[in-house]
Amino acid sequence: MANWLRISSRTVANHIKKRMNKEFMGGAVHVNQSSGLWWGLNRGGPVSDRNRRHMDPLAWNRATLLCVQRFKTTLAEKQHDSFLSSDSDDDNQSVDFPGGKVSYTSEMSFISESSQTRVPCYRVLEDDGDLISDCDFQQVSKEDAVKMYSNMVTLQIMDNIFYEAQRQGRISFYLTSAGEEAISIASAAALSEQDIILPQYREPGVLLWRGFTLQEFADQCFGNKADYGKGRQMPIHYGSKKHNFFTISSPIATQLPQAAGIAYSLKMDNKKACVVSYIGDGGTSEGDFHAGLNFAAVMEAPVIFFCRNNGWAISTNVSEQFRSDGIVVKGRAYGIRSIRVDGNDALAVYSAVSAAREMAINEQRPILIEALTYRVGHHSTSDDSTKYRQLDEIVYWKKARNPVNRFRNWVQNIGWWSEQQEAQLRNSVRKQLLEAIQVAEKTEKPPLSELFTDVYDHPPSNLEEQEKHLRETVTRHPKDYPSDISV
Known part of the structure; x- marks a missing residue:
């Protein structure tokens, strides 16, 4: 405010005029209609009607002003305030x-391609589940801790049984x-159900936490x-x-720009929620x-970009993907606050996501x-990871760095879990999941007509033609199609 008072109204008007012409979206404009005074950019003081004539009428078009008011950004305000408040004697430098x-x-100096030391990794639990002394973490209740561990075990069993079902030819x-059970479940525990999830494909733990049933998982897989x-x-x-969980799509990373847009819509509507997008x-x-x-x-969208750096992009080691210090350093390049966390430490993930x-x-x-x-597992059932990485490397991470075992040791050491509860x-x-698979397997498939619905109110001629050809093909070659599909 003091900075504005030191600048004459004409100077302010001319400066605004220049900024509006060159960088219209770089700052916010607010109109106070009730007082009849025009407010300058970025929390500035009022400009009277007498001085309004100095301002470009095109730049101050009313509709434009209202638009910018709705989409105002705080970062631009801070930058603009700094721009105006410079009283430095070193302006020529x-x-x-x-x-x-x-x-x-005057010294030619290139920015180093990397720092001398790597960005540290935040953790709370030792590999054996012991709490690190004097660590900074978000306290978790007994109820949530037990639920987190139970979900991690459930996800582990679900993966084993569905993997075998695929090997038996029952699902495709x-x-x-x-190896990544802690990430989706611990992050989900730190979020609100109003937060919107845009997953990649290793986040079933988020759905488990939010109440997606084993039967719903089985129905989708079948x-x-x-x-x-x-x-x-x-x-x-x-x-x-129902669970604010966008449907997973196979193309990689398409959910990230979508997440930014959805988060911006939450901001526009003043929602006390954020978006979390996994990659x-x-x-x-x-x-x-x-x-x-x-x-x-x-x-300035309220979105958390959560990257699971698991060392291997299908068959490509991270050292062959990028030369930077992992992914965390990429945030600074875009002006995003970032943190590196131990993804096998459920407490560390929970604490980091809570703060984020x-x-x-x-x-x-x-x-x-x-x-x-x-x-720890293969990329998918279409992959054999032993072809591109050493077996002893897999075994080491599966046994010594197992996130489920680490968290179990912690909840058990503090008296929240027992061997009897583990067995039960x-x-x-296992029993619930096998029953869910039997039910899903016996439930009939959707009719062929549903392939052509939900896009158009009135299907165009090309879709009608495709449906006709498909029905004819199924009729001619019935053995090539499942018998439980309704034509």
């Missing part, structure tokens, strides 16, 4: 560039979360009439509107990763989380 003041140097495809996707998606491409380390090599982060940073959610919502900003973990849980989950 710096340049006022859009986005902030940049100092000059499957993909496990082995693509029967009870499947919410009507059998149109591959197995493990879950989705649930693997391989997905950060896609253009949509960069577009999504840049959109979110510029628009609070910052994303309260400060209206994106956050990038890189979770270091390891994919595993027997119960």
